[in-house]
Amino acid sequence: MKKILLSVALLATSLGFSQALQSENFNxxxxxxxxxxxxxxxxxxxxxxxxxxxxxxPTTSTNAAVTNSQVVATGHNSTNGLALVGPNGNAGSRFLWKDGLPTAWAARTTGNNVIEVEVNVNPGARGVSRNRFGVTIYNADYLRSLVGFSVNSFTGELFLVAYATPTGQAVGNYNYSLAAAPGVQLPENAWSRVGISYNFTTGQVSINSTAITGGALTVAGSSANTAPAEINFAVFSGSTTALPNISAGTMVFDNFTSRAIDVSNLLGTSDFVATKATVSVYPNPATDVLNVNTSNSSITAVQIVDLNGRQVMTKSFNNVSDAQLNVNELSAGMYLINITSGDTVQTKKFLKQ
Structure with missing residues (x-):
């Protein structure tokens, strides 16, 4: 999964006792x-x-294509969302990620040693697919799932994923069922909020969901002091010898957010509010002044990076709807501009003449 091009560092924005790391509402x-x-x-x-x-x-999967990840208009509360399609046979996988997590994590406030991820999930209707969908925080060599969750497309069961050492087992990546059979199941054709956290200091991992009764569940993970390197949306075939997969499944995700915080507080704040905020960057191309405008939202920070991932400008704002940047001294070329509003970051491109 190691990337080759375009390292985009997302600005860590203070949110009281937490800091935004990465987010996306797809709008x-x-x-x-x-x-x-x-x-x-x-x-x-x-x-x-x-x-x-x-x-x-001898894989039987035949459907790896750009159509396996779609921005759709059927997200949470009728906003945009992300529909993922899994393999249609006995093998294969799909991974989606943004660059920049190590930079954002390194810039966190001292003491914010817990990373949390929350996302809305709609598993759709039960079908014959055995695909496993989820979100995982990986370490730098992608061999450890510091924490994650997966959802079985066939049953809707939600699992905690963690690099851990269960009693009587060797250290490794494990799926934890969250309740006695049939486990915790996400409701069909409905939205659930799922959150996971990893404590850098202790290695402890937790999961919570609106589908779980009784609050968050916690496991003693085995990766203390391992820095989070990447957050991945992932889909696996889910095929086994006893239960072979012969069909692709689809799930829709929305309102992804990750943050650094001092004490895990999964789903402890209001659900991510998705709005149809529109961000405009103009003029494009720009020569001297670049304007940033957002509707139904407010700007707290703007960061400009070049296509090699180097940060060339950062400015903070006090919840404004319009911001101006002097780009006169930037070299001519293409840039990415990350606009932070609350715990949402939207990325735009602009050309400096």
């Missing part, structure tokens, strides 16, 4: 394919990278 993206590249080399809409595979021979 600023265009309905249709998320990316034109599935090799992980070039970012698509919203600076999302995608890496898809049908698996190795």
């Amino acid at each position: 600023g993206l265009t309905v249709g394919n998320l990316s034109t590249d599935i090799t992980g080399a070039t970012a698509g809409q919203g600076s999302w990278f995608t890496l898809y595979s049908n698996g190795t021979a």
